[in-house]
Amino acid sequence: MKPKEYLKNLKPYVPGKTKEEIMRKYNLKRIIKLSSNENPWGASEKIKDKILEEIKNIHQYPEPINPILMEELSKFLDVEKKNIIVGGDGADEILDVIFKTFVDKDDEVIIPIPTFTQYRVLANIYGAKIKFGCYRYENNFELDVDSVLSNLTNKTKVIFLCSPNNPTGNIIKNRDIKKIVEEAENSLVVIDHAYIEYSKKEYDWTKKIYEYDNILILRTFSKVFGLAGMRVGYGVADERIINEMLKVKPVFSLTRLSQVAAIEALRDKEFFNFSVREGIKVREYLYKELKKLKNINAYPSQANYILVELKNHTSDYVCEELLKRGIIVRDCSSFDGLNNRYIRVSIGKKEEIDEFLKELKNILEGDINGM
Amino acid sequence: MKPKEYLKNLKPYVPGKTKEEIMRKYNLKRIIKLSSNENPWGASEKIKDKILEEIKNIHQYPEPINPILMEELSKFLDVEKKNIIVGGDGADEILDVIFKTFVDKDDEVIIPIPTFTQYRVLANIYGAKIKFGCYRYENNFELDVDSVLSNLTNKTKVIFLCSPNNPTGNIIKNRDIKKIVEEAENSLVVIDHAYIEYSKKEYDWTKKIYEYDNILILRTFSKVFGLAGMRVGYGVADERIINEMLKVKPVFSLTRLSQVAAIEALRDKEFFNFSVREGIKVREYLYKELKKLKNINAYPSQANYILVELKNHTSDYVCEELLKRGIIVRDCSSFDGLNNRYIRVSIGKKEEIDEFLKELKNILEGDINGM
Numbered sequence: 186m187k188p189k190e191y192l193k194n195l196k197p198y199v200p201g202k203t204k205e206e207i208m209r210k211y212n213l214k215r216i217i218k219l220s221s222n223e224n225p226w227g228a229s230e231k232i233k234d235k236i237l238e239e240i241k242n243i244h245q246y247p248e249p250i251n252p253i254l255m256e257e258l259s260k261f262l263d264v265e266k267k268n269i270i271v272g273g274d275g276a277d278e279i280l281d282v283i284f285k286t287f288v289d290k291d292d293e294v295i296i297p298i299p300t301f302t303q304y305r306v307l308a309n310i311y312g313a314k315i316k317f318g319c320y321r322y323e324n325n326f327e328l329d330v331d332s333v334l335s336n337l338t339n340k341t342k343v344i345f346l347c348s349p350n351n352p353t354g355n356i357i358k359n360r361d362i363k364k365i366v367e368e369a370e371n372s373l374v375v376i377d378h379a380y381i382e383y384s385k386k387e388y389d390w391t392k393k394i395y396e397y398d399n400i401l402i403l404r405t406f407s408k409v410f411g412l413a414g415m416r417v418g419y420g421v422a423d424e425r426i427i428n429e430m431l432k433v434k435p436v437f438s439l440t441r442l443s444q445v446a447a448i449e450a451l452r453d454k455e456f457f458n459f460s461v462r463e464g465i466k467v468r469e470y471l472y473k474e475l476k477k478l479k480n481i482n483a484y485p486s487q488a489n490y491i492l493v494e495l496k497n498h499t500s501d502y503v504c505e506e507l508l509k510r511g512i513i514v515r516d517c518s519s520f521d522g523l524n525n526r527y528i529r530v531s532i533g534k535k536e537e538i539d540e541f542l543k544e545l546k547n548i549l550e551g552d553i554n555g556m
Numbered sequence: 557m558k559p560k561e562y563l564k565n566l567k568p569y570v571p572g573k574t575k576e577e578i579m580r581k582y583n584l585k586r587i588i589k590l591s592s593n594e595n596p597w598g599a600s601e602k603i604k605d606k607i608l609e610e611i612k613n614i615h616q617y618p619e620p621i622n623p624i625l626m627e628e629l630s631k632f633l634d635v636e637k638k639n640i641i642v643g644g645d646g647a648d649e650i651l652d653v654i655f656k657t658f659v660d661k662d663d664e665v666i667i668p669i670p671t672f673t674q675y676r677v678l679a680n681i682y683g684a685k686i687k688f689g690c691y692r693y694e695n696n697f698e699l700d701v702d703s704v705l706s707n708l709t710n711k712t713k714v715i716f717l718c719s720p721n722n723p724t725g726n727i728i729k730n731r732d733i734k735k736i737v738e739e740a741e742n743s744l745v746v747i748d749h750a751y752i753e754y755s756k757k758e759y760d761w762t763k764k765i766y767e768y769d770n771i772l773i774l775r776t777f778s779k780v781f782g783l784a785g786m787r788v789g790y791g792v793a794d795e796r797i798i799n800e801m802l803k804v805k806p807v808f809s810l811t812r813l814s815q816v817a818a819i820e821a822l823r824d825k826e827f828f829n830f831s832v833r834e835g836i837k838v839r840e841y842l843y844k845e846l847k848k849l850k851n852i853n854a855y856p857s858q859a860n861y862i863l864v865e866l867k868n869h870t871s872d873y874v875c876e877e878l879l880k881r882g883i884i885v886r887d888c889s890s891f892d893g894l895n896n897r898y899i900r901v902s903i904g905k906k907e908e909i910d911e912f913l914k915e916l917k918n919i920l921e922g923d924i925n926g927m
Contacts, residue, residue, distance in 0.1 A: 192804065223617070282808065435645050
């Protein structure tokens with residue numbers, strides 16, 4: 186009854202404090218959450234009625250593949266249904282299925298860092314060998330293409346490219362993705378587009394699945410659609426990849442209420458367009474205002490968050506000080522490839538961002554106990 | 557970009573026809589679904605208000621471990637919180653986590669059949685070697701303990717015991733489980749109690765986790781609690797097992813709405829007690845009435861379904877004939893260890909069961925084209 190040998194050094198996930206615990210601890214009346222890259226305007230109002238309608242069916246197993254959801258997704262993406270796989274734990278389930286399908290113990294994966302932590306977490310769980318590439322600090326975190334290609338071997342099963350990259354916010358240039366996809370013709374290149382709706386159309390690789398049969402585009406309802414709590418994600422790829430993944434995908438994992446919520450989210454174009462437009466507007470405002478502050482460096486972003494480098498403070502000091510003032514941002518010291526000088530700030534409503542900027546300014550101009 | 561070698565022969569899940577497709581195909585006005593062992597009375601009415609309240613938060617990630625849900629589960633089971641792990645894809649996620657934690661490629665698992673298919677499906681996905689034991693047809697599907705123990709080796713990682721067993725409906729005797737648990741001291745014995753609420757208290761092994769550190773009790777909200785569409789399951793085991801599993805468990809997989817639904821389901825004792833009481837009453841009624849019919853053999857059940865052996869018909873014939881009449885039951889020919897002479901009938905409301913019995917009688921007394 187021993188666990189697998191290679192899992193020995195893994196640590197269980199330790200959940201952060203809940204909102205309620207934070208409010209009690211610091212005696213707060215309100216919390217502004219700018220830590221998880223969620224949609225500050227919530228989700229489409231129209232979802233409520235659809236969920237209400239569906240509640241009568243929650244005692245029945247969900248449809249494994251919801252034909253209406255597939256139809257709406259197909260229209261939204263302008264790709265065929267057979268090129269889409271939908272997961273019931275957000276994009277995390279699609280990532281898990283990628284490992285289940287393609288990555289055996291001791292196979293290699295390439296992960297340029299700093300990036301979304303889940304690739305590394307799953308690589309460890311599946312016993313894969315990780316070759317780290319890098320997004321270059323000294324070059325505004327632009328992807329170092331050679332750091333990926335120099336790690337390519339005949340054991341490389343998957344390469345994870347996050348564009349826009351989390352937490353740095355920059356996209357990967359089309360010519361760089363192209364070079365990797367074409368050189369790594371025997372590997373699956375996962376292009377994580379969780380935040381693509383916030384960036385320019387020209388960086389969207391979704392339709393490129395008809396040009397390359399070794400790419401999988403990872404997307405989600407957790408960001409611009411405002412459904413992080415409903416756990417809906419999807420992958421888009423060549424039909425052969427999708428079919429292999431369907432062999433191992435959990436069959437019933439997408440709840441009934443998540444299905445109707447996702448369908449309605451796709452149908453409410455008005456809320457979607459509003460969320461994209463306002464999200465980008467707030468991001469640009471946040472960037473402009475951060476640029477005015479001394480002792481920090483804000484990185485340009487094509488996502489719904491901004492990475493901030495702290496010149497004179499540590500990230501835990503600034504995060505704790507913000508917490509005392511009821512504002513949660515992400516301390517980036519837990520990202521492989523970043524030190525304790527970075528925080529990530531999600532977009533919020535204009536008034537939330539103003540509140541954050543005011544408090545951050547106070548903290549930065551205050552004492553430097555955090556050093 | 558080739559999938560793992562051992563996955564080559566797996567087939568993707570082919571979803572069955574939807575209710576709507578069946579209704580169109582057979583020109584039906586109503587469907588009686590007795591195929592998935594769901595709760596025919598739905599779920600607690602009180603869940604609706606809780607879901608309505610929570611909808612405002614669906615844009616936020618779920619709490620990874622919901623303290624209120626853990627508290628309520630702990631009270632319900634009378635075990636400590638540290639002995640419980642909750643999954644976001646029903647019991648299926650807990651099963652997946654068991655494989656992730658304990659079962660490496662080429663490790664062995666023991667699965668007595670016929671039983672719940674998911675154990676075999678996951679064993680194939682994880683590349684495990686399956687040793688089949690058996691529930692003996694000639695002995696009312698009683699577990700053949702020797703068929704399990706004779707397969708025990710030092711590579712046996714997990715043994716799957718389903719009690720009450722799906723689809724046969726019988727429990728495994730306490731002394732038989734005890735014998736296996738004590739002999740297989742280096743293996744994890746999974747005791748699947750998905751249907752335990754419908755059987756006698758003396759067969760519930762949940763509290764035995766304090767006696768044996770090599771058992772995991774698998775349980776679910778999909779059956780008596782009526783939440784199959786919300787995907788909530790859980791495991792109960794020694795703290796060391798739980799801690800190992802928490803290292804690899806998906807962190808956010810339980811949706812926000814599933815969390816509040818599960819909490820309310822645990823709190824509404826009235827609906828729970830009603831569902832157990834009425835469920836058992838209908839099951840016994842169904843059993844008694846089936847026993848009156850000629851050319852079939854109904855097996856006694858401690859679950860919310862009954863296995864029926866057809867003496868003069870094939871299962872696909874009877875299932876198709878029932879379908880034409882708007883009644884869905886489970887054709888058991890897809891279960892390893894059963895041939896095409898078995899169907900499984902879930903409990904329904906009394907009037908649904910009467911309708912089923914009437915139509916089954918008509919079919920059995922009709923022509924024997926199905927042979």
